[in-house]
Amino acid sequence: MELVLLTALGVGGATVAGALIGFIFKNISHKFSDIVLSFAAGVMLAAAVFGLVIPSLDYGGKYGLVITVIGIFAGAFCLNLIDKLVPHLHKLMGTDAEAHNNTNLSKVLLFVTAIAIHNLPEGIAAGVGFGSGDSTQALIIAGGIALQNIPEGMVIIAPMLAAGVSPRRTFVCAMITGLVEVAGTLIGYFAVSVASFILPFALAFAGGTMLYVISDEMIPETHAHGSERGATYALLVGFCIMLATDVLLG
Numbered sequence: 001m002e003l004v005l006l007t008a009l010g011v012g013g014a015t016v017a018g019a020l021i022g023f024i025f026k027n028i029s030h031k032f033s034d035i036v037l038s039f040a041a042g043v044m045l046a047a048a049v050f051g052l053v054i055p056s057l058d059y060g061g062k063y064g065l066v067i068t069v070i071g072i073f074a075g076a077f078c079l080n081l082i083d084k085l086v087p088h089l090h091k092l093m094g095t096d097a098e099a100h101n102n103t104n105l106s107k108v109l110l111f112v113t114a115i116a117i118h119n120l121p122e123g124i125a126a127g128v129g130f131g132s133g134d135s136t137q138a139l140i141i142a143g144g145i146a147l148q149n150i151p152e153g154m155v156i157i158a159p160m161l162a163a164g165v166s167p168r169r170t171f172v173c174a175m176i177t178g179l180v181e182v183a184g185t186l187i188g189y190f191a192v193s194v195a196s197f198i199l200p201f202a203l204a205f206a207g208g209t210m211l212y213v214i215s216d217e218m219i220p221e222t223h224a225h226g227s228e229r230g231a232t233y234a235l236l237v238g239f240c241i242m243l244a245t246d247v248l249l250g
Contacts, residue, residue: 008185012178014146018153019174040148042238052207071204123184125206131192
């Protein structure tokens with residue numbers, strides 16, 4: 001349980017760490033952030049496949065394939081429903097320049113709210129990984145999510161400061177988005193621990209949410225500023241590093 005709590009704090013703390021970097025480098029280039037986010041997407045893609053989808057097949061037994069496929073689509077549909085309630089994250093990220101030009105506070109706050117909402121299923125994915133009992137895979141999943149949270153934390157800062165939000169309140173907002181992920185991690189862990197029979201579905205569900213985030217938000221964002229080729233190679237590097245980690249630690 002101590003490892004789960006520490007990991008939850010680490011996953012949420014990555015957003016805060018990104019926010020601190022954002023304070024230091026307020027005008028960080030899109031190209032750099034796209035490369036970091038693409039690398040994180042590759043890490044998350046490998047973590048979703050090797051840490052969630054394949055274990056779901058293994059734990060599902062005779063009906064593993066059916067349970068896994070249903071779980072993946074259920075996770076994707078869940079985030080699709082969230083996207084109908086709040087704007088797509090990559091579209092909100094595109095309002096960065098507009099926030100600088102128009103100091104539109106309402107759009108910036110919506111941007112931060114969207115990040116907080118989307119952090120919840122990512123935290124659940126990390127918690128479900130620990131609920132499977134495979135700490136190594138769980139740490140790989142959590143590491144991928146934490147890596148993605150760093151650039152997310154970074155991009156929160158500049159638009160909020162430009163919109164006139166004080167540095168203190170800006171940092172508090174960043175902390176809140178991180179705490180949502182901590183809560184999600186604990187929810188995922190306890191849900192699977194209490195009802196172990198839902199583990200195959202929960203693993204696939206978490207994998208589906210991660211695949212959805214990668215395809216619907218991370219990749220479009222990294223291809224929106226003219227750095228497609230570098231972003232693609234960064235994704236492949238992230239994926240291969242996680243692949244090698246999984247094989248060497250497996």
